[in-house]
Amino acid sequence: MAAARRFDRAAAAPAALLLLSFGGLAAAGVEDQAEQFFRSGHTNNWAVLVCTSRFWFNYRHVANTLSVYRSVKRLGIPDSHIVLMLADDMACNPRNPKPATVFSHKNMELNVYGDDVEVDYRSYEVTVENFLRVLTGRIPPSTPRSKRLLSDDRSNILIYMTGHGGNGFLKFQDSEEITNIELADAFEQMWQKRRYNELLFIIDTCQGASMYERFYSPNIMALASSQVGEDSLSHQPDPAIGVHLMDRYTFYVLEFLEEINPDSQTNMNDLFQVCPKSLCVSTPGHRTDLFQRDPKNVLITDFFGSVRKVEITTETISLQRDSGIMESSHEEGQRDEELMEPLKYAEQLPVAQIIHQKPKLKDWHPPGGFILGLWALIIMVFFKTYGIKHMKFIF
Amino acid sequence: MPAVHGGERRWEAEAAPGMAAARPLALLVLLVLGPGGWGFADPPRDSLREELVITPLPSGDVAATFQFRTRWDSELQREGDTDHYFLRYAVLPREVVCTENLTPWKKLLPCSSKAGLSVLLKADRLFHTSYHSQAVHIRPVCRNAHCTSISWELRQTLSVVFDAFITGQGKKDWSLFRMFSRTLTEPCPLASESRVYVDITSYNQDNETLEVNPLPTTTYQDVILGTRKTYAVYDLHDTAIINNSRNLNLQLKWKKPPENEAPPVPFLHAQRYVSGYGLQKGELSTLLYNTHPYRAFPVLLLDTVPWYLRLYVHTLTITSKGKENKPSYIHYQPAQDRLQPHLLEMLIQLPANSVTKVSIQFERALLKWTEYTPDPNHGFYVSPSVLSALVPSMVAAKPVDWEESPLFNSLFPVSDGSNYFVRLYTEPLLVNLPTPDFSMPYNVICLTCTVVAVCYGSFYNLLTRTFRIEEPSTGGLAKRLANLIRRARGVPPL
Numbered sequence: 098m099a100a101a102r103r104f105d106r107a108a109a110a111p112a113a114l115l116l117l118s119f120g121g122l123a124a125a126g127v128e129d130q131a132e133q134f135f136r137s138g139h140t141n142n143w144a145v146l147v148c149t150s151r152f153w154f155n156y157r158h159v160a161n162t163l164s165v166y167r168s169v170k171r172l173g174i175p176d177s178h179i180v181l182m183l184a185d186d187m188a189c190n191p192r193n194p195k196p197a198t199v200f201s202h203k204n205m206e207l208n209v210y211g212d213d214v215e216v217d218y219r220s221y222e223v224t225v226e227n228f229l230r231v232l233t234g235r236i237p238p239s240t241p242r243s244k245r246l247l248s249d250d251r252s253n254i255l256i257y258m259t260g261h262g263g264n265g266f267l268k269f270q271d272s273e274e275i276t277n278i279e280l281a282d283a284f285e286q287m288w289q290k291r292r293y294n295e296l297l298f299i300i301d302t303c304q305g306a307s308m309y310e311r312f313y314s315p316n317i318m319a320l321a322s323s324q325v326g327e328d329s330l331s332h333q334p335d336p337a338i339g340v341h342l343m344d345r346y347t348f349y350v351l352e353f354l355e356e357i358n359p360d361s362q363t364n365m366n367d368l369f370q371v372c373p374k375s376l377c378v379s380t381p382g383h384r385t386d387l388f389q390r391d392p393k394n395v396l397i398t399d400f401f402g403s404v405r406k407v408e409i410t411t412e413t414i415s416l417q418r419d420s421g422i423m424e425s426s427h428e429e430g431q432r433d434e435e436l437m438e439p440l441k442y443a444e445q446l447p448v449a450q451i452i453h454q455k456p457k458l459k460d461w462h463p464p465g466g467f468i469l470g471l472w473a474l475i476i477m478v479f480f481k482t483y484g485i486k487h488m489k490f491i492f
Numbered sequence: 493m494p495a496v497h498g499g500e501r502r503w504e505a506e507a508a509p510g511m512a513a514a515r516p517l518a519l520l521v522l523l524v525l526g527p528g529g530w531g532f533a534d535p536p537r538d539s540l541r542e543e544l545v546i547t548p549l550p551s552g553d554v555a556a557t558f559q560f561r562t563r564w565d566s567e568l569q570r571e572g573d574t575d576h577y578f579l580r581y582a583v584l585p586r587e588v589v590c591t592e593n594l595t596p597w598k599k600l601l602p603c604s605s606k607a608g609l610s611v612l613l614k615a616d617r618l619f620h621t622s623y624h625s626q627a628v629h630i631r632p633v634c635r636n637a638h639c640t641s642i643s644w645e646l647r648q649t650l651s652v653v654f655d656a657f658i659t660g661q662g663k664k665d666w667s668l669f670r671m672f673s674r675t676l677t678e679p680c681p682l683a684s685e686s687r688v689y690v691d692i693t694s695y696n697q698d699n700e701t702l703e704v705n706p707l708p709t710t711t712y713q714d715v716i717l718g719t720r721k722t723y724a725v726y727d728l729h730d731t732a733i734i735n736n737s738r739n740l741n742l743q744l745k746w747k748k749p750p751e752n753e754a755p756p757v758p759f760l761h762a763q764r765y766v767s768g769y770g771l772q773k774g775e776l777s778t779l780l781y782n783t784h785p786y787r788a789f790p791v792l793l794l795d796t797v798p799w800y801l802r803l804y805v806h807t808l809t810i811t812s813k814g815k816e817n818k819p820s821y822i823h824y825q826p827a828q829d830r831l832q833p834h835l836l837e838m839l840i841q842l843p844a845n846s847v848t849k850v851s852i853q854f855e856r857a858l859l860k861w862t863e864y865t866p867d868p869n870h871g872f873y874v875s876p877s878v879l880s881a882l883v884p885s886m887v888a889a890k891p892v893d894w895e896e897s898p899l900f901n902s903l904f905p906v907s908d909g910s911n912y913f914v915r916l917y918t919e920p921l922l923v924n925l926p927t928p929d930f931s932m933p934y935n936v937i938c939l940t941c942t943v944v945a946v947c948y949g950s951f952y953n954l955l956t957r958t959f960r961i962e963e964p965s966t967g968g969l970a971k972r973l974a975n976l977i978r979r980a981r982g983v984p985p986l
Contacts, residue, residue: 151866189590189619197591197619212615216592221865270866439639445904445913446882448790451839452820 139253139294142403144169144179149260149269151185156340157331159187160201161259161347163209168354172402180246182218184270201343203335217244225275233286250291255400262302281311288314297400301346303328306382318388322346323379330378345377359402365392540602540683542609543899547691550755552664557651559899565643585873585920591615597626608680612672623653667743675739679728686728693721705743718885759784759883764918771926777851782842791881795836799827800857803834807853813846856925871922879916
C-alpha cells in the first residue's frame with residue numbers, strides 16, 4: 098500500500114513536473130512572440146545603393162544595384178528613403194537594344210529597371226565625395242531632399258556597393274577610389290552623430306572582404322562576395338544585349354530575396370549561406386563581431402524591408418470644418434477684384450524694345466588688390482628715384 | 493493662405509478614388525461646400541484638362557503629343573516686377589532622359605497613370621522611339637476675362653515619334669495598342685476635358701489615303717502654327733466613344749501607301765555644327781533657314797558657350813545670301829574661366845527665302861588634371877542655341893480663347909493672328925578638348941621600375957655578389973630509380 102502510494106507519488110511528481118514545464122513553455126512561447134515584436138530597436142529603414150562603374154561593359158553593376166533596389170522597394174522601403182546612385186545610364190544607352198530596360202536574367206525575363214525608378218545621383222554626381230557626404234550628412238543646404246540620407250538613431254540602414262575593387266579599395270568611375278579606412282571612418286562618423294541604429298553593409302566586388310576588415314564602429318554587419326585574393330565573377334551573358342547581365346553573388350542574393358515577402362521570418366543566417374563556393378566560385382564572407390544581436394535573431398526584413406509596427410484604434414475622430422478660413426478667402430477674393438487694375442500677357446518678342454534698350458549701369462566697385470598694388474609700386478619707385486623730399490609737397 | 497486652402501479642399505472633394513461611379517458623390521460633396529467656399533459669381537473653374545494629339549507623318553511614322561493642364565488659384569505672389577521681356581532660358585546639354593525622369597513627371601499628374609490619357613504613358617514604349625521630349629511649364633494666367641487676378645497654370649507636355657523601322661514593323665499601320673501597348677478605357681475623373689485629336693488635314697476620308705477607325709463624331713478646324721488644319725476629335729467623356737467593348741483603340745490604316753513627297757518644311761529651322769580640324773582651334777557655325785517666300789522676320793539667337801571654348805568675337809560673321817548682315821541688337825558677356833560661360837545674344841533680321849550663317853571661331857583650352865570628367869575622350873558638350881521668333885503665318889488666326897480652344901493651340905498663344913511664336917533649340921554639339929593621356933602615370937612607373945630593375949639591378953648584382961660553383965643536384969626520383977636499376981645491371985650510373 099505504502100509502496101503503491103509512493104509509486105503514485107513518484108509517478109505524480111514527474112507528471113506534475115511535466116505539466117509545470119508545459120505550462121511554462123506555453124507561457125514562454127507567448128512571451129517570446131511578444132518579445133520578438135519589440136526585439137529590433139529600429140523605427141525606420143533606409144537604403145543607400147551605389148553603383149560605381151561607368152561604361153556599357155559594366156552593365157552588370159547597374160543591374161546588380163537595380164536588383165537590390167527592386168527588392169528593397171518591393172519589401173516596403175519607399176523611394177523617399179532610398180538613395181540610389183548609378184554612375185552611368187544603361188537603360189537609355191544608345192547601345193541598349195531594348196531601351197528603358199535593364200535585365201537581370203537572360204532571355205529578358207526580369208526587367209529590374211522597372212516602371213517607377215527614381216535615381217538620386219546620376220552619372221558624374223557619383224563621386225567619393227558625394228557618397229561620403231550622403232553618409233555623414235555634411236551636405237550643402239541647397240541639396241534636394243531626395244538626395245539626402247535623413248536617418249536618425251533608430252534607423253536601420255542597408256548600404257550596398259558594387260563595382261570594381263581590389264584589396265582595400267573600391268574604384269569610383271575609373272577616376273578615383275575609396276579605401277576601406279575611409280569607409281570605416283565614415284561609419285564611425287555616422288555612429289558618433291547617431292545616424293544609424295544598425296547597419297548592414299553588402300559589397301559585391303573583387304576582394305570585397307577587404308572593405309569590411311577595418312570597421313570598428315558598433316552595430317555593423319557586413320557581407321562580401323569574395324575574400325581577399327579572390328575575384329568575384331559575373332554570371333551569364335545575354336547574346337542579344339552582348340554583355341554580362343549580373344554578378345553571381347548578387348544574382349543568387351536576388352533569387353533569395355525574391356522569396357521574401359514583408360512578413361517573412363527568414364533570418365540573417367540564411368543570407369550568409371546564399372552563394373556557396375560551388376555556385377559562386379568565390380567564397381562569400383561576412384562579419385558579425387561588431388553586431389550586438391545574434392544573426393539568427395535578425396530578420397531579413399529588418400534591413401531589406403520596412404516593417405512598420407502599427408497600432409489599430411477603434412476610436413473615431415471627427416474633423417471640424419474651419420468656417421473662419423473660408424469666409425476670409427471669399428472676402429479677399431472680392432477685395433482683390435476691386436483693387437487691382439487689369440494685367441495683360443507679355444509680348445513674346447518685343448523687337449522694338451530689344452533694339453532700343455539702354456545699356457545697364459554697372460555698379461562701381463572699389464579697385465581690387467592688383468590695381469592698388471600696382472599704383473603703390475609706381476609711387477614707391479617714383480619717390481625712391483626722385484627722393485623723399487617730394488613727399489612734403491603732396492601731403 | 494486662404495485661397496490655397498480652398499484649392500486644396502476642392503481637390504480633395506473631387507479626388508474620388510478613380511472610378512467614374514464615385515463622381516456623383518464628389519459632386520454632392522462639392523455642393524455642400526459650395527455656398528461657403530468659392531466665389532459664387534464665377535463658374536467652377538476647371539482643374540485638369542488632358543489631350544492627346546496624334547499626327548500621322550508623310551514618312552509613315554506617327555507623332556503623339558500629350559498635354560496635361562492643371563490650373564489652380566493661389567495667392568502665391570510673383571516677386572516684385574520680374575521684367576519678363578528679358579527672361580531667358582538656360583540649357584543643360586547631355587542630360588540623359590529615361591524612365592527616371594518620367595517617374596517624377598508622372599507624379600505631377602492628378603490621375604498619375606491610373607486613369608485617363610496617362611495610362612498610355614508606359615516607359616518601355618515611350619523610350620523605344622526616335623524622338624522623345626518632356627516638358628513642364630509653370631506660368632501665371634489671367635483668372636477671368638478682365639484679368640484682375642491671376643491663377644497659376646501647370647502644363648506638362650510629352651511628345652514622341654514612333655518610328656516604324658525602329659519598332660520593327662512591316663506595315664505602317666498604327667493603333668493605340670501598337671504604339672503604347674494599352675488602350676484608353678475611361679477619362680480621368682478629375683479631368684473636365686479629356687480628348688484625343690487625330691490630324692487628318694491631308695488625309696480626308698474621301699481621298700482614301702488614310703482611314704481612321706472608329707469614325708470620329710466631330711471634327712475640329714483651326715489655324716495651327718500658321719496653317720489651316722483639321723482634326724478628328726474623340727471625347728472620352730462621350731459615352732458613345734467608349735462603346736460596349738469598354739475601350740477605345742484608335743486605328744490608323746493607310747489605304748494607299750503614303751506618297752513619297754517631300755514633307756512640308758517649316759518657315760524657320762536651324763542647324764548648328766562645329767568645323768575645323770585638330771585640337772587647338774575650331775569654328776562654330778549656325779545656319780538659320782527662312783523658307784517663307786516673301787516675308788522677312790527677326791530672330792533672337794541666344795548662345796551659351798562654355799568657358800573652355802575661348803571665342804574670338806572679332807571673328808563673328810553673319811552672312812545672308814552672300815552679303816554681310818548686321819544684327820539689330822547684340823549683347824555679349826565674355827566668359828570667366830571656371831566661373832561663367834560666354835553669353836551671346838543677337839537679334840538678326842532674316843531676309844525672305846534665304847539661309848543665314850552665323851559663325852565664330854574659337855580656341856580650345858587645356859583643363860586642369862582634375863577637371864576632366866571620368867570619360868574625357870567622349871568629348872565635352874556645348875549647349876544648343878535657342879532661337880525665338882515671331883514667324884508670319886500664311887493664314888490669319890483668330891485670337892485664342894483660353895477656355896474653348898484645345899490645349900495644343902494655347903501653349904504659345906497668338907496676340908494677333910498674323911504671326912505665331914516659336915522657340916527652337918538646335919542640336920547640342922560635342923567637341924573634343926586636348927586630353928592628356930591618363931594612363932601615363934601608371935605606364936611611366938612600370939617602365940622606369942623595369943628599366944631600373946634590369947639595368948641598375950644587373951650592375952648591382954655583378955658588383956656586390958660573390959659567385960661560387962654549385963654541385964649539380966643528384967637528380968630526381970626517376971634518376972635515382974634508374975641508377976638503382978643500372979647498378980643492378982652492372983652498368984655505370986647516370
